[in-house]
Amino acid sequence: MQNLGHVNNNHNDDKVIDACSIFGAMNTLGHRFSGEGVIKAIANMHDRGNGLGGGFAIYGLYPEYTDLYAFHIMYLSQQGKQETEAFLKDNFKIFHQEDVPTRKTIKIINPPLVRRYFVDINMHQPDNALHNDYILDKVMQINTRLCDSFVFSSGKDMAVFKGVGYPEEIAEFFCLEQYKGYIWTSHGRFPTNTQGWWGGAHPFSILDWTVVHNGEISSYGINQRYLEGFGYHCTMQTDTEAIAYAVDLLVRKHKLPVEIMAKVFAPPFWDDIDRMPPKEHELVQALRQVYGSLMLNGPFAVLIAHHGELIGLTDRIRLRPLTIGEKGDMVYLSSEESAIRLVSPELDRAWIPMGGEPVITRLKIGNEQKDGSIKEAIPA
Amino acid sequence: MGIDNKTLIKIDTCGIYYRDLNARLREVMQNGTQKIELTNVCGQRYIGTDLNKKVDIEIHGTPGNDMGAFMNGPKIVVYGNAQDGCGNTMNEGEIVVHGHAGDITGLSARGGKIFIRDDVGYRAGIHMKEYKEKKPTIVIGGTAQDFLGEYMAGGVLVLLGMNLKAGEKHKARFVGTGMHGGVIYIKGEIEDYQLGKEVGIVELDENDLTVLHQLVHEFCAHFGCDADSILNQKFIKLFPRYLRPYGRLYAY
Numbered sequence: 001m002q003n004l005g006h007v008n009n010n011h012n013d014d015k016v017i018d019a020c021s022i023f024g025a026m027n028t029l030g031h032r033f034s035g036e037g038v039i040k041a042i043a044n045m046h047d048r049g050n051g052l053g054g055g056f057a058i059y060g061l062y063p064e065y066t067d068l069y070a071f072h073i074m075y076l077s078q079q080g081k082q083e084t085e086a087f088l089k090d091n092f093k094i095f096h097q098e099d100v101p102t103r104k105t106i107k108i109i110n111p112p113l114v115r116r117y118f119v120d121i122n123m124h125q126p127d128n129a130l131h132n133d134y135i136l137d138k139v140m141q142i143n144t145r146l147c148d149s150f151v152f153s154s155g156k157d158m159a160v161f162k163g164v165g166y167p168e169e170i171a172e173f174f175c176l177e178q179y180k181g182y183i184w185t186s187h188g189r190f191p192t193n194t195q196g197w198w199g200g201a202h203p204f205s206i207l208d209w210t211v212v213h214n215g216e217i218s219s220y221g222i223n224q225r226y227l228e229g230f231g232y233h234c235t236m237q238t239d240t241e242a243i244a245y246a247v248d249l250l251v252r253k254h255k256l257p258v259e260i261m262a263k264v265f266a267p268p269f270w271d272d273i274d275r276m277p278p279k280e281h282e283l284v285q286a287l288r289q290v291y292g293s294l295m296l297n298g299p300f301a302v303l304i305a306h307h308g309e310l311i312g313l314t315d316r317i318r319l320r321p322l323t324i325g326e327k328g329d330m331v332y333l334s335s336e337e338s339a340i341r342l343v344s345p346e347l348d349r350a351w352i353p354m355g356g357e358p359v360i361t362r363l364k365i366g367n368e369q370k371d372g373s374i375k376e377a378i379p380a
Numbered sequence: 381m382g383i384d385n386k387t388l389i390k391i392d393t394c395g396i397y398y399r400d401l402n403a404r405l406r407e408v409m410q411n412g413t414q415k416i417e418l419t420n421v422c423g424q425r426y427i428g429t430d431l432n433k434k435v436d437i438e439i440h441g442t443p444g445n446d447m448g449a450f451m452n453g454p455k456i457v458v459y460g461n462a463q464d465g466c467g468n469t470m471n472e473g474e475i476v477v478h479g480h481a482g483d484i485t486g487l488s489a490r491g492g493k494i495f496i497r498d499d500v501g502y503r504a505g506i507h508m509k510e511y512k513e514k515k516p517t518i519v520i521g522g523t524a525q526d527f528l529g530e531y532m533a534g535g536v537l538v539l540l541g542m543n544l545k546a547g548e549k550h551k552a553r554f555v556g557t558g559m560h561g562g563v564i565y566i567k568g569e570i571e572d573y574q575l576g577k578e579v580g581i582v583e584l585d586e587n588d589l590t591v592l593h594q595l596v597h598e599f600c601a602h603f604g605c606d607a608d609s610i611l612n613q614k615f616i617k618l619f620p621r622y623l624r625p626y627g628r629l630y631a632y
Contacts, residue, residue, distance in 0.1 A: 047398075323482065338422045341422060342422050352482060
């Protein structure tokens with residue numbers, strides 16, 4: 001067991017006061033920006049984590065390969081790499097592949113190999129839904145059947161970079177200051193129930209969905225079993241993985257709006273439901289009945305992202321913090337306001353949303369390529 | 381007061397780690413310092429913790445969590461917003477925030493006063509307690525999120541709701557859940573379902589009005605608003621219906 005006190009401070013005491021940190025930034029015009037600010041912001045919340053996990057998700061990352069699925073895969077052994085590369089070759093058309101560039105740093109010890117592959121599907125049907133299901137299926141096969149291989153991300157024009165270390169150390173290791181994106185999310189980890197390992201760092205991702213999370217999901221068991229029935233297999237030993245798959249199931253497969261997804265994860269209390277007008281009452285009650293197994297029990301603040309949207313949500317009694325900053329076309333979501341102010345000292349608006357009410361930031365209309373609607377933050 | 385250079389200390393806190401900053405504050409307190417001005421504050425935690433003397437601390441920026449935790453005497457004025465846990469278990473002193481504050485404002489406070497100009501997050505005043513002349517006080521200019529005064533065991537909480545629009549009600553739910561001491565004064569209306577099971581609503585009596593009058597005037601002196609126009613409006617008083625709500629739970 002690592003001496004966390006030693007890792008955490010040099011003041012010769014054993015006090016470790018931790019919580020995870022989350023930070024997200026989005027340019028609502030879809031303009032790509034460098035990650036330097038995001039790295040600075042998450043580093044400002046260094047003391048919330050303990051160096052056992054850090055990670056980033058970036059959208060608008062690979063403009064040269066926007067139409068290809070970008071697989072970022074971690075290998076814990078050469079055998080794993082061989083097996084998985086053979087599998088990829090059999091199942092995909094690979095346009096480009098390389099090791100994810102890293103630099104040698106003092107802090108990142110014994111990193112696994114992380115490679116990226118830009119692939120397309122050998123399939124004649126133009127149906128996008130089928131393509132996505134195919135990707136999902138292959139990701140699950142790699143994670144569950146192939147040895148020592150874990151898919152960090154599998155969406156188009158986005159990727160997840162993560163590992164064991166403080167987030168700013170992971171950023172340095174993966175040279176993230178060199179990348180640009182129009183949405184960034186980031187995470188500093190303080191593992192609560194499972195070990196700190198590379199696969200257990202946040203964000204968790206499937207297709208272009210990513211989730212970073214502060215808290216712990218005590219309903220993990222029931223959520224995971226429910227998702228199994230739809231072909232999602234949890235292999236990363238961390239509760240947050242289940243949230244990523246639940247988002248994909250609800251929004252992509254079941255085509256629910258994200259506002260409804262939020263009501264599944266953080267449903268209103270029954271006595272609040274009893275006071276709702278009949279139609280709303282019926283809807284929310286039906287959601288609790290149908291998706292009771294996807295309710296997230298326990299404290300959480302999460303940032304959920306995919307192309308065109310960045311969503312913040314906490315549990316309904318807000319046992320973990322989330323604060324919002326808006327400045328021009330930029331929206332920031334963070335565990336602490338100070339991290340936002342470090343990047344953007346003068347905000348147009350700084351506010352704290354209600355527990356269980358999603359903060360949804362969307363690309364503004366008229367943006368090239370990306371579909372989406374007017375940015376809308378649901379107020380407290 | 382006439383503060384000269386000797387007794388005024390200015391610290392640019394940019395890049396200073398919170399432990400080093402708080403060590404510095406303890407150190408300058410030894411030299412008869414009367415006022416400390418902190419600029420570029422950005423997330424440093426526990427500012428003002430375990431300071432035992434009267435001193436004015438002015439904060440420009442965004443102080444980190446647990447500002448003024450265990451504080452015993454200083455007055456902190458923040459020109460910006462406070463994060464979570466401000467005034468955590470403070471014993472004496474004053475915190476004035478020219479902005480909003482995050483969750484658990486004034487948790488477990490045992491004395492001192494906290495004035496927040498705008499809103500507060502969840503669980504403001506959770507488990508404040510009082511003993512004899514020690515009576516913690518929180519005055520909130522805006523509105524509060526859920527669990528205001530949760531498990532409150534003593535002290536005074538005032539919610540002014542000044543930023544609510546005409547006809548708009550406080551949204552906080554579970555107000556006073558588990559409350560078993562102290563008092564909450566609320567300007568504006570609140571529905572029964574928004575209250576915890578342990579609280580009752582009554583009109584303010586003479587005693588209450590005296591306390592409220594004093595606190596609202598102090599609040600207005602800090603933030604420059606008109607006390608009379610606030611005091612003219614209707615307030616309600618929340619009180620704990622039972623001092624030991626679960627006293628018989630384990631003793632049947």
